[in-house]
Amino acid sequence: xxxxxxxxxxxxxxxxxxxxxxxxxxxxxxxxxxxxxxxxxxxxxxxxxxxxxxxxxxxxxxxxxxxxxxxxxxxxxxxxxxxxxxxxxxxxxxxxxxxxxxxxxxxxxxxxxxxxxxxxxxxxxxxxxxxxxxxxxxxxxxxxxxxxxxxxxxxxxxxxxxxxxxxxxxxxxxxxxxxxxxxxxxxxxxxxxxxxxxxxxxxxxxxxxxxxxxxxxxxxxxxxxxxxxxxxxxxxxxxxxxxxxxxxxxxxxxxxxxxxxxxxxxxxxxxxxxxxxxxxxxxxxxxxxxxxxxxxxxxxxxxxxxxxxxxxxxxxxxxxxxxxxxxxxxxxxxxxxxxxxxxxxxxxxxxxxxxxxxxxxxxxxxxxxxxxxxxxxxxxxxxxxxxxxxxxxxxxxxxxxxx
Amino acid sequence: xxxxxxxxxxxxxxxxxxxxxxxxxxxxxxxxxxxxxxxxxxxxxxxxxxxxxxxxxxxxxxxxxxxxxxxxxxxxxxxxxxxxxxxxxxxxxxxxxxxxxxxxxxxxxxxxxxxxxxxxxxxxxxxxxxxxxxxxxxxxxxxxxxxxxxxxxxxxxxxxxxxxxxxxxxxxxxxxxxxxxxxxxxxxxxxxxxxxxxxxxxxxxxxxxxxxxxxxxxxxxxxxxxxxxxxxxxxxxxxxxxxxxxxxxxxxxxxxxxxxxxxxxxxxxxxxxxxxxxxxxxxxxxxxxxxxxxxxxxxxxxxxxxxxxxxxxxxxxxxxxxxxxxxxxxxxxxxxxxxxxxxxxxxxxxxxxxxxxxxxxxxxxxxxxxxxxxxxxxx
Numbered sequence: 001x002x003x004x005x006x007x008x009x010x011x012x013x014x015x016x017x018x019x020x021x022x023x024x025x026x027x028x029x030x031x032x033x034x035x036x037x038x039x040x041x042x043x044x045x046x047x048x049x050x051x052x053x054x055x056x057x058x059x060x061x062x063x064x065x066x067x068x069x070x071x072x073x074x075x076x077x078x079x080x081x082x083x084x085x086x087x088x089x090x091x092x093x094x095x096x097x098x099x100x101x102x103x104x105x106x107x108x109x110x111x112x113x114x115x116x117x118x119x120x121x122x123x124x125x126x127x128x129x130x131x132x133x134x135x136x137x138x139x140x141x142x143x144x145x146x147x148x149x150x151x152x153x154x155x156x157x158x159x160x161x162x163x164x165x166x167x168x169x170x171x172x173x174x175x176x177x178x179x180x181x182x183x184x185x186x187x188x189x190x191x192x193x194x195x196x197x198x199x200x201x202x203x204x205x206x207x208x209x210x211x212x213x214x215x216x217x218x219x220x221x222x223x224x225x226x227x228x229x230x231x232x233x234x235x236x237x238x239x240x241x242x243x244x245x246x247x248x249x250x251x252x253x254x255x256x257x258x259x260x261x262x263x264x265x266x267x268x269x270x271x272x273x274x275x276x277x278x279x280x281x282x283x284x285x286x287x288x289x290x291x292x293x294x295x296x297x298x299x300x301x302x303x304x305x306x307x308x309x310x311x312x313x314x315x316x317x318x319x320x321x322x323x324x325x326x327x328x329x330x331x332x333x334x335x336x337x338x339x340x341x342x343x344x345x346x347x348x349x350x351x352x353x354x355x356x357x358x359x360x361x362x363x364x365x366x367x368x369x370x371x372x373x374x375x376x377x378x379x380x381x382x383x384x385x386x387x388x389x390x391x392x393x394x395x396x397x398x399x400x401x402x403x
Numbered sequence: 404x405x406x407x408x409x410x411x412x413x414x415x416x417x418x419x420x421x422x423x424x425x426x427x428x429x430x431x432x433x434x435x436x437x438x439x440x441x442x443x444x445x446x447x448x449x450x451x452x453x454x455x456x457x458x459x460x461x462x463x464x465x466x467x468x469x470x471x472x473x474x475x476x477x478x479x480x481x482x483x484x485x486x487x488x489x490x491x492x493x494x495x496x497x498x499x500x501x502x503x504x505x506x507x508x509x510x511x512x513x514x515x516x517x518x519x520x521x522x523x524x525x526x527x528x529x530x531x532x533x534x535x536x537x538x539x540x541x542x543x544x545x546x547x548x549x550x551x552x553x554x555x556x557x558x559x560x561x562x563x564x565x566x567x568x569x570x571x572x573x574x575x576x577x578x579x580x581x582x583x584x585x586x587x588x589x590x591x592x593x594x595x596x597x598x599x600x601x602x603x604x605x606x607x608x609x610x611x612x613x614x615x616x617x618x619x620x621x622x623x624x625x626x627x628x629x630x631x632x633x634x635x636x637x638x639x640x641x642x643x644x645x646x647x648x649x650x651x652x653x654x655x656x657x658x659x660x661x662x663x664x665x666x667x668x669x670x671x672x673x674x675x676x677x678x679x680x681x682x683x684x685x686x687x688x689x690x691x692x693x694x695x696x697x698x699x700x701x702x703x704x705x706x707x708x709x710x711x712x713x714x715x716x717x718x719x720x721x722x723x724x725x726x727x728x729x730x731x732x733x734x735x736x737x738x739x740x741x742x743x744x745x746x747x748x749x750x751x752x753x754x755x756x757x758x759x760x761x762x763x764x765x766x767x768x769x770x771x772x773x774x775x776x777x778x779x780x781x782x
Contacts, residue, residue: 038712038721076712076720081573081670086440086709089585093436107572111668114576118585118667132494170562171571176498199559200571401494 028071029064029325031056031315032091034102034112039079040226044304045104047256048126049074050295051305052101055312058290065316066323073097081111088112092121098325099124101311104304106130106172113138122327124315126308128251128273130176131386132401134354137327139334141307141314141348143274144356144386149177151361152249152272153184153221155376161218161247163193167208167232168223170197177223177251179399180388187393193217198224203231209239212246222250229257233265243268254302255372263370273303274359275345276372284344300370301344310343310357314350317341346381356384408744409695413608416698420445420601424594435593439584439665442593444705445600446662451685451697452611453654458683459691460615461647462627464543466679467550468655470557471525473674475656476663477561477568478521481511483577483663499566507567514580521660522653529652530645537641537648542630551676561671573670580664600661604698607654611694614650623647624692688731690738699739 033052035045056070064070073095075087084103091097092115099122103109106129116123116137128143156164164185168174178195185192193215196208209232212220224232229252236246249270255277258266277288277300287309291301317340319325322333333339337352348357358381364372387401388394423441426432450472457463484493490512492504504512511517532553536546561568568574578584584593614620625633626640634640663669672678681704689700704724711720735742 037717074713074717076717078712080672081668082666082673083712085666085668086443087713089436089439090434090709090713093586094434096434107670110572110575111670114667115585118583118589120586132498170565172495172565172569175565175570179498200562399498401497 027068029066029068030071030073030095030097032095032097032100032102033072033074034077034084034087034091034100035104036077036079036108037074038076041077041079041104044226044256045077047299047302047305048104048308050299051291051301051309052126052312054291054294055309057294059312059316065319066325077102077108081105081107084108085111085115088115088121088123089119092116092119098122098319099315099327099330101126101308101315103127109138110172120327122330124308124311126311127304128307130173131180131388132176132399134356134386136331136355138355139311139314139350140354140356140384140386141311142304143359143361144354144384145177145180146385146388146391147274147359147361147382148251148272149180150184150388150391151378151382152251152270152363153181155272155363156219156249157188157190161190163191163215163217163219165193165212165215165217165220166195166223167212167220168197169200169225169228171200171225173225173252174223178221180394181221183393183397183399184391186397198228198232200226200228202228205232205235208232209236218247220246220248222248223252224250225252229253230261233261237265253366254304255300255370256302258366258370258372259300263366263368266366267368269366270375271364271366271372273362273364273372275303275306276362276364276374277301278371278373279345279362281344281346283342287344306344310341310345310348313341313343314339314348314357318350348381351384354384354386356386358383409693410612412695413698416702417601417605420604421598424597427590435585435587435590438593438597440709442597442600442665443662444702445604446658446665447682447685447705448698448701449604449607449658449661450655450682451689451701452607452694453651453658454682455686455691455694455697456611456615456623456654457647457651458686459693459697460620460623460627461644462630463644463648464547464683465550465648465651466547466676466683467554468651468682469674469676469679470554471529471652471655472659472662472678472682473557473561473669473671474525474528475521475659476669476673477574477659478511478517478524478656479660480574480577480663480669481508482514482517483580484574485512487577493569495569495572496566501566505567522656525652525656526649529649533645533648534641537644540641551679554674554676554679558671558674561674568671571671573668573672575668575670577663577667579667584665585667596664600664603657603661607657608694608698611654615694619643684728686738688728688738690740690742692737693740696738696740703739 033049035049036042056072059065060069073091075091077084077087088100091100101124103112103125104127109125112123113135117135121137123138124141125138126141128148131145166178166181168178174197182192194211196211198208247270249272251272253271254273288301292299318330318333321339322329334350334355335352340347340349346360348359350357360381361378362374363376365375366372423438427435427438432438450468454468457465492501510520536549562570579592579596581592581595583589584596622633622638622643626643630640685700685704686697688704690696708724711723731738735746737745
């Protein structure tokens with residue numbers, strides 16, 4: 001054994017010489033795209049991947065970044081967190097990419113987080129999520145809870161809703177979101193009349209609908225994800241319930257999901273995001289037109305797709321500010337808090353401390369044309385607060401992580 | 404030479420694996436991540452050996468070995484997580500409303516206990532399941548269905564008990580037993596882990612080879628080829644089956660523990676039916692009923708996946724893997740090993756006999772092959 005250890009040590013010591021420092025001056029810069037292109041998440045992640053490809057091709061057509069064309073290397077996460085981990089490692093370490101745009105689910109992000117930290121890579125994560133995280137090696141371009149969940153509940157409280165029913169899929173985002181909502185509602189002195197979780201693959205919602213009927217809430221806060229949404233809304237509409245009977249506020253239903261579930265079923269229900277396809281800005285008109293032009297007229301844009309599109313442009317802005325593709329330099333540029341982009345949703349700026357975006361919040365209502373229309377928006381971009389440190393009720397409820 | 408072909412092939416694989424870290428040091432491999440991936444493949448090869456013992460040799464098709472793989476992986480991951488939190492409760496327990504470390508976690512707060520329970524828990528689960536199933540002489544497809552259902556049940560429990568298991572996010576952000584293995588600065592740790600895993604792979608191979616080359620192995624094959632005859636010959640078939648099932652569960656658990664060291668996270672997706680079936684596919688493609696086949700299959704399929712699922716093939720790679728599997732089942736029942744050992748020699752023999760147009764017709768060739776096979780079976 002001792003001998004073996006000796007051999008090992010020698011093997012390890014032998015050659016730290018062969019470190020390859022071949023920073024060959026090429027006219028392209030490599031970036032990685034890491035999404036699920038197969039498996040259950042492929043349907044959702046395709047739109048995000050497409051938005052990133054659109055941004056990359058636009059940037060390339062306009063001269064690239066620091067004079068270099070962007071070359072993207074695509075890896076399939078296959079809807080499996082361990083595969084995401086393996087592929088993230090491959091992209092950063094073997095392919096030596098400048099940065100990675102990727103992930104959708106919280107489980108895939110959590111699986112790659114420590115890899116980006118250990119290899120000192122940089123990940124751009126484009127989806128709204130549950131917060132309670134701020135890695136130095138991840139830029140979060142989707143909403144933090146205080147840019148989606150908290151303002152939506154505030155809006156509902158203002159509108160006079162009093163009895164809330166929490167319904168979600170059984171995983172980390174709904175669980176954390178509901179922990180936040182519980183604290184917020186309790187602070188407002190209102191009532192949670194029920195809290196239910198459905199399995200990820202659950203398709204029968206009869207029992208849950210019965211509980212909703214018994215609890216008789218004013219509004220259902222819906223954090224179901226994926227196929228659960230389709231089954232739940234179909235079954236609730238089969239009982240002839242509309243938004244007048246049970247209003248819902250959803251955090252995971254964007255334009256793509258409306259198309260899957262059916263606009264007639266979702267009509268007049270509310271959602272909360274930072275961006276809709278109908279958002280009225282010049283940048284958005286261009287973005288929607290370019291997206292449809294590249295991927296087909298029947299495709300719709302959505303909040304995650306827009307956030308992914310922004311991510312690529314924000315990376316470009318950060319690289320140009322840093323004058324370098326090195327992760328350390330790019331992070332230093334981001335830390336100034338001055339990296340911003342005139343995005344389809346409005347001007348977004350990366351907060352230097354948390355590496356989340358300051359972004360506007362929009363409450364929307366689904367209409368029967370399958371699009372979502374804004375019914376309320378914040379006047380200015382909302383500063384990110386992933387740990388909800390600036391909310392007394394959140395601090396008092398002790399929802400911050402302990403580590 | 405032919406008799407030892409399997410061991411020689413394994414020796415070649417071991418030598419190649421042992422050289423991998425050196426190749427990295429001398430720049431022949433582009434990054435440490437490749438070595439880490441090959442480390443994961445070694446874990447897959449170990450679980451494949453376990454599945455080969457139970458499926459290839461004993462003829463019991465288990466579609467639920469992902470469960471034992473994950474149980475071992477979770478055991479190790481819980482220990483490694485407690486190392487990183489200094490024995491304090493984790494974030495997900497906090498979110499789940501737990502105030503102190505749950506009992507099940509306290510079993511894994513030091514390494515000896517972890518190594519014990521990491522193996523003991525899967526072994527006990529496998530024993531309970533195996534004992535009752537095999538005692539009641541449940542066989543064939545019914546066993547496969549039960550093994551799937553069991554995996555599904557455990558999967559659901561792991562998702563539902565999120566304060567204890569972190570649901571479908573699983574246990575993340577952990578380092579290996581030897582510290583972080585990522586990046587150039589931690590190469591010594593990574594090599595350490597790599598060689599330790601290689602030794603475990605060798606040990607598991609040797610144990611499996613030892614078992615199947617003894618009388619025990621012949622009884623397993625006898626159970627596979629004629630269970631009733633074996634039973635009426637006075638062998639306690641259910642005892643043998645239970646033993647092999649428990650053994651393969653333990654091997655799977657060891658593989659899981661190695662995997663998590665390389666991967667740095669473990670999620671319930673490793674214990675899905677899908678993941679379990681993948682493991683069976685490795686064995687089928689490599690060649691079941693030969694230990695080396697399991698090892699080769701695990702490496703070949705995973706390396707293919709790793710390299711195919713990117714770039715231009717990113718959207719069709721699953722079709723490629725799928726067709727390889729279908730072709731194997733249809734035309735190469737013995738997998739890659741069978742191809743090399745039987746089909747190619749048969750082809751060459753056929754070619755020769757046609758070429759020389761001697762008195763040797765096809766018939767003797769076939770008989771020759773048959774006797775060879777028979778000779779193997781009867782030892």
